[in-house]
Amino acid sequence: MSQYIEWSALGQVLLYGIVVGAGLPTVFAIGVRLLAGPGAVGADGTVSRGRVIGAWTCFAVVVIAILGAVAYIAAGGH
Amino acid sequence: MVGVTEPLLLAVVVATALAFDFTNGFHDTGNAMATSIATRALKPKAAVILSASLNMVGAFLSLTVAATIATGIVDAGVVTLPVVLAGLAGGIVWNLVTWLFGLPSSSSHALIGGVVGAVLAAAGTGGVQWDGLTSKVLIPALVAPVVAILVGTIGTWLVARLTKDVPQESNDKLFRWGQIGSASLVSLAHGTNDAQKSMGIILLALIAAGAVPEDSSVPFWVIVSCALAMALGTYTGGWRVIRTLGKGLVELESRQGMAAETSSAAVILLSSHFGYSLSTTHVATGSILGSGVGMKGSSVRWSVAGRMFAAWLITVPSAALVGAMFYWIDISIGGGTLGSFVVFGLLIAISFAIYMWSRRKPISSKNVNDNWDPAQDSEAYIAESVSVHHPEIMKVKRKRLRKAKKRQQKMLEAEAVAAEEAARQRAAEARDTDTTER
Structure with a gap:
């Protein structure tokens, strides 16, 4: 069986796939929670500055990851 | 074109390669855009336009085209123009049949299957490298959905936990953006990857016919026409496949869609980075299934999924059968230009028949999001x-x-x-x- 499956490549795909493929949505979800989760909107109807900064940091991480992937595709790694 | 040995045969092969490129775009729109359409993050027409443009951009982005097909799967020495033609025809027919049944199946596997069949007909079992076929095509077809289901499940589960007490409205509004971003990435990767396959085939045919020197890079008109054919196919939208992926497997909401598309993009790009290429279709389907598994209260229609897995398993043998038949027809007529014309005509007739069959129950951008009817x-x-x-x-x-x-x-x-x-x-x-x- 082992000559038919490249276990090391497969393991790496699975490992990094979980880190990136499940991690990025999680980061995005943290951003959403900071921006719109329970307790986000204060008594005056606005979201506190700290939460907004935190949320946009999360969204920025996702955007940078997407841009990085585009750069990776363009560089011919794909 | 001076020194071209068989100009008509060459023209037929190029036209067939472009037709395959078209069915490729057309069949694979759903991989990137089905979830965005199902969750109404994008209107159906807007989604296919976005996907078509990104496929086009992707085709121009990276031009590391190798003039080989099915490397390490068939013996390169037996790949002649008639073999390529029969292989392409096999791939096209299988793509259209699976589209008719609304089943997402891998376009590259269909092409490989067609070529393998044509090689079997041309050179017997010795022309196929069975180890390569098993390790590069058949096993990955089983592995890809498993990996994608795992990643999609974990991602969706985490997202659902983190946002379970966020108002649904805010969730939908924000996750739609994330979804569009990650879906776009899948389209772009598809354009880069799959348009190059057709470019490679056309380059191979041009070299074989002596129209360009052996060390030639891809002529500009080939790049443009491949990009256009794929974009046009994507824009036409394989609504049947989109419907199955977006509505048939799982009732999706934005959070699941976003997690599924990110998982698809990550697994596709990582797998090609580590040199263990997985099919876009298998990964995208697996991710969508995973997003159903990871979401509490969401259920997966495993019977639809089962039919899909069955289609994947028979993709290579079926396309091979069609490819082999086309090759036999070509050869029994005497090959050459006449044979290729007959194959081409037959291909058009079959495509037209499948299209007419599909008109009996058309699915378009209008009814693509209708509820999955229990009947x-x-x-x-x-x-x-x-x-x-x-x-x-x-x-x-x-x-x-x-x-x-x-x-x-x-x-x-x-x-x-x-x-x-x-x-x-x-x-x-x-x-x-x-x-x-x-």
Whole structure:
């Protein structure tokens, strides 16, 4: 069986796939929670500055990851 | 073109390669855009336009085209122009058949299957490298959905936990953006990857026919026409496949869609980075299934998924059979230009027949998001109600199932009546024109 499956490549795909493929949505979800989760909107109807900064940091991480992937595709790694 | 050995044969091969490129875009729109359409993050038309443009950009982005097909799977020495033609024809026919049944299946596997079949017909079993076929095509087809289901499940589960007490409205609004971003990435990767396959085939054909020197890079018109063919295919939208992926497997909401697309993009890009290429279709389907598994209260129609897995398993042998038949037809006519014309004509006739068949129950941007009718898949409906352990719902649903079946029956009857009416009217009109002419 082992000559038919490249276990090391497969393991790496699975490992990094979980880190990136499940991690990025999680980061995005943290951003959403900071921006719109329970307790986000204060008594005056606005979201506190700290939460907004935190949320946009999360969204920025996702955007940078997407841009990085585009750069990776363009560089011919794909 | 000086020194071209068989210009007509070459033209037919190039046209067929472009046709394959078209079906490739057309068949794979769903991988990137099905979830965005199903969750209404994008309107159906807007989604296919976005996907088509990104496929086009992707085709121009990276131009590391290798003039090889099925490397390490078939013996490169036996790949002649008729073999390539028969292989392409096999891939196209399989793509169209799976599209007719709304089954997402890998376009590259269809192409490989077609080529393998043509090689088997041309050179016997010795022409195929079975180890390569197993390790590069058959096993990855089994592995890809497993990896994607895992990643998609974990991502969706984490997202659902983190946002379970966020108002649904905010969730939808924000996650739609994330979804569009990650879906775009899948489209871009598809354009880069798959348009290059057709470019490679055309380059190979040009070299084989002596139209360009052996160390030539891809001519600009090849790049443009491949990018255009794929974008046009994507824009036409394989609505049947989109419908199955977006509505048939799992009832999706934005959070699941976003997690599924990110998982797809990550697994596709990582797998090609580590040199263990997985099919876009298998990964995208697996991710969507995972997003159903990871979401509490969401259920997966495993019977639809099962039909899909079955289609994946028979993709290579079926496309191979078609490819082999095309090759035999080509050779038994005597090969050469005449044979290739017959193959091409046959391909057009089959494509047209499949298209006409699809018109009996058309699916378009208008009805792509309609509810998945239980009558369409009764078995899944019962399985679903059993899996959520809700006998009451099951009873109600059974009643609805009967109703849905009745509704469909009525609809069919109404259609038949309408068709009869139209036929009568046409006959009457024809009579009228007859009398006036007289």
